[in-house]
Every structure is written in structure tokens, then in C-alpha cells.
Amino acid sequence: MFLAVRDLRRGARRFVLLGVVIALVAVLSTVLSGLATGLVTDGISGLRALPLDRLALQEGAQATFSRSTLRPDALAAFADLDGVEATPLGASFVNAAAVDGGPSLDLALFGVAPDSFLVTRADARAALAGEPGIVLGSELHDEGVEVGDRYTLGGSEVELPVLGFTFAGTYGHAPIAFTSLETWQRIQYGESADGRFSAIALRGGSTDQLDRAAASVGAEVLTKSEAYAGSPGFSAETTTMTLIRGFLLVISALVIGAFFTVLTVQRTRQIGLLKAMGASNGYVLR
Template sequence: MFLATRELRRGAKRYSLLSVVIALVAVLSTILSGLATGLVTDGISGLRALPIDHLAFEPGAEATFSRSTITPEQLATFQAEDAIEATPLGMSFANARPAAGGPNLDMALFGIAPDSFLLPNKDARSAISGKPGLVLSHEFEEQGVNVGDLYKLGSSDLELPVVGFTFGGTYGHAPIGFTSLSTWRELTFGNPDDSRSSAIGIRVQSGANVDLGALDETANTDTITKQAAYAGSPGFTAETTTMSLIRSFLLVISALVIGAFFTVLTVQRTRQIGLLKAMGASNGYIARDGVGQMAILVSAATIAGTLVGAGLVALVGRGDAPVELSPSSIITSGLSLIVAGVIGSLVALRRITQVEPAIALGAE
């Protein structure tokens, strides 16, 4: 590595352009990571926050609440199992119209039983256990909604007051609102005494061994983990796939750029490489020196670009854009870029092995 570090110091201008390009790619990669994490959080943070392990849907619903209807008999099958806690969960998207006038609100409405463990906040549970009302996530509070405001949801003329705020998060990019299961049933089915729900929230006792598959066969349901249910959020799969493809193409482009630069650099150093071989240096030594040089350059530029990108994400995150800094995703993005750069530099190794020591005789 002696020659590599020395050449980096003496030829700083030669490597400055590549360093800037790699740093800009790192900035873009970090911003994309922030956007990807932000989109995921904006799509499923409310579902992720629910204190459950699994969700049981109607067969064929594919983790989509709007495609699933659970009957009391299906719910009773799970509630009869001692090792789990099972509670009905209603979910639908609603357009909330303020009774006093003003802008409408998009809402992911969750209907839960007042005594359910789905809403950990005791005050929030108490708020929906009385007269029909709404407990909204703090995102609505930031939009200017106040306790006591009246809203009509969907086509219903039922006016629901805002009775409090809690951490609810979002689902399908819409802030969550909680209401009692009977109120949700009245809004959804037109009858508060209807006994249907969208899904069953399940929490398995620690250390318990429960055969959920057998329960599914008995109840004719499809039980999946909470993480698997994320795919049912509108746009979740398409968004994550798109962002992953963009980041993959970015890594491929980065590897090609670094590979092309290293190839040109190797051509320019042909006589120097021949001289090193004439002095006894092996192909392996020269290859390790060159790849090590690229690794140092790519690592330094990536770290600098990642820090700049993280700063930009932090600034943008103060606005309405769905971006979020995640240390794990940023570190993974940076390491992936470094690995892609090192792999790209390997394309020039074949040219190094083809240089003959005799070419040094033609050196000026």
C-alpha cells in the first residue's frame, strides 16, 4: 500500500474528479435511503406500532383490510385459545368532513374494542369507551385539528367529536384515527350492532407454542405475521420495489464509472507497471496496490458524501417530504457503494497481468 498512498498524495488533482463523482453518488444514495425509509414509515408506521404479533385475515385477502371480513365465529376460535390474546380490528379509509367547514381530512380509521390491548394508552381507551368519538394521531394535531372539533366521515351524517390525541402513526400514507368498534361498524356497515370486523389482532404469550395453522384450518382464516401484513398497505410493495431498483441501478452505474476510471488509469500507468515488474514486483502485489488505492479513495469519498447527504436529509425532513434518517439504512447504503466501487475496480486487473516487464525499456 506504500505506492498507493504515495500516489494518492502526489496525484491529488488526478483523483479529485473521481472523488467528487463518488461523493455525489454517495449523496444521492443517502437521500434515496432517506426517501425509502420515509416512504416505508409513512405507509406502515401505525400498523408497526400496534402491540400485536400476527393478524388473521379472510382467506384470499392478501393482507388487505378492505378485502377481508371476519365473523364472530372466526374470532371466537382464536379467543378460545388460552396462549394468545385475540381482539377484533376494523379498518377502512375515510374522508373526514369538518362540520364547521374547512378542508377535508384523509384518515385511516381503525375501529377497536374499548377494552382492547390494541390501544395501549389508557386515556385513549377511556375516550372511545363513552359516546362515539375520535382519538386522532398527533399528525392531525399538527394540521390544526383541535379537541372538540366535529367531523362527518364518509357518506354518514353522524357527527363525531375529536376527544383526544395519541401516537397513532400512519397507514397507507394517511394519519390514523381511532374510534370504537361499534362506531366503526355503524360507519362501515350502517349498523352499530353488526358483529363483523376486518381482521383479528393476535398477541401470542411469551414462550407459548401455538399452532396458528391449526387455528386457521378451524376458523377458515389466513394468519400472517405483522411484518408480512405491511405488504397490504396501499402502494407499499410498489414503492419499496421501485426504490430498491433505483438504488441498485445507482450502484451498478457507480461500479461502471469507477471501473472505467481505473482502466484508464491503468493504461496511463502501463510503463510504470512494467518497471515495477522488471524490479521484481508480482502481478498480485501490483493488483493489491491498485485495488487498495481505489478502496481508500472510494471509502473517503463515500464517507464525505454520506455525511453531506445525511445533512440534506435532516434539512428536508423538517418539511412535508416523507424522509427519515435511519442509521442502519445509511450505513448499509454507504457500505454497498464502497463494495460496488471496489468490485468495479477489479475490471482493470486483467490489463495489469498483461503488462510485460520489457515495456519498461521504452520508458522515457
């Protein structure tokens, strides 16, 4: 401790520099953690907010809505199970072109049944049960979109008004818009929808019970967290940010370790002199 205190006094600038480096590394780690959390949240916040326990998708879809197509017979297989709530969900990415020539919107369009448990707010239920239209996330209202604005969706001839705003979140870094399942099917499949949809939202039931039902209709059941992997870029973003944080920690350890290694080598003579004067190992370490 005696030698360490003298080193601190004589080499104050070096130790201040080390402290600054450690502080900067800590700040950078915090910023990267916040960035990673923000990227993940921006990719899945809307899916995370949906009041469901599991999702059933077509077998082999790899948690990706665009690769999954289910039909009413699959919905019936789950709806007939005791203690299970099942409702269809359509999901796709669309570009909404403003009819009046305003800016277009990139949307993750979710088609839901107005009376399903996925629609939790009474005003949203009422809006979706009325005339065909879309309910947008409240952040789009802050950007100047108003109730009654009309948009043509997905390059189709379907023109829909904005019915209202709610908390919707995002999926795949695009704001979520809700519409009725019938309207979504018309946008996605035209007149030949044949009752198709992307997934089935599930609440309740045991894993074995749901897996057996899924196997009978060529589907697979995923937990909500497993479904996050289907969000575009989710896996790549989380893997990249994890690697960056890991490399940052390794580099930080090497920098700090190198500093103390150099400091120890520079003090070899002083330590040898203390030993020659009879100082014990314990005294030198203290």
C-alpha cells in the same frame, strides 16, 4: 508505490475529481436509503406500533384489510384458545369532512374495542368508551384540529366529534384515527353490520395452534411483518427503491472501474519501461 505516488502528485486534479464522485455517490446512496426508510415508515408506522403479534384476516385477502371480512364466530375460535388474546379490528380509509367547513382529512380509520389490548393508554380507553367520536394522531393537532371539532366520515351521515389526540402513526400514508368498533361498523356497514370487522389482532399462542383455528373459520394468520404488505403501495415502493439503490451501486462500480481502467491504460508505457529496466512484478504492484 513509487509510480503511484508520482501519479498522485502529477494528476492531483483527476484524483480529487474521483474522490468527489465517490463522495457524491455515497451521499446519494445515503439519501436514497433514508428516503426508502421514510416511505416505508410513513406507510406502516401505525400498524407497526400496535401491540400485537399476528393478524388473522379472511383467507385470500392477501394482507389487505379492505378485502377481509370476518364475523364473531371467527373471533370466538381464537378467543377460546389457551394462552391467546384476541380482539377484533376494523380498518378502512375514509374522508372526514369538517362540519364547520374547514379542511377535510384523509384518514385510516381503525375501529377497536375500548377495553382491548390495542388501546394502551388509559385516556384513550376512557375517550373511546364514552360518547361516539374519534381519537386522532397528535400531528393533526399541530395542523390546527381541536378537541370538539366535528367531522362527517366516509360520505355517511355519521357525524363525530374529536375526542382527543394520541400517537397513532400512519397506515397507507394516511394518519390513523381510532374509534370504537361499534362506531366503525356503523360507518362501514350502516345498520346491517351484523358484527362484521376486518381482522383479528392476536397475542400469544403457537403458530400451529393459530393456523388450525384459522383453517376452521376460513381465515389465515399473518405475522405483523407479513401484514405490512397489505399497506397500499408498500410492496411497490420497497421494490422500486431497492432497484434504484441496486442500479446506483452498479453504476458507481462501473464509473470507478472505468476511471482506473483508463488510468492503467495510460500508464502502460511507464509500466513497460519499469519492466525493461528490470523491475519485478512485485515492485510494480507495490
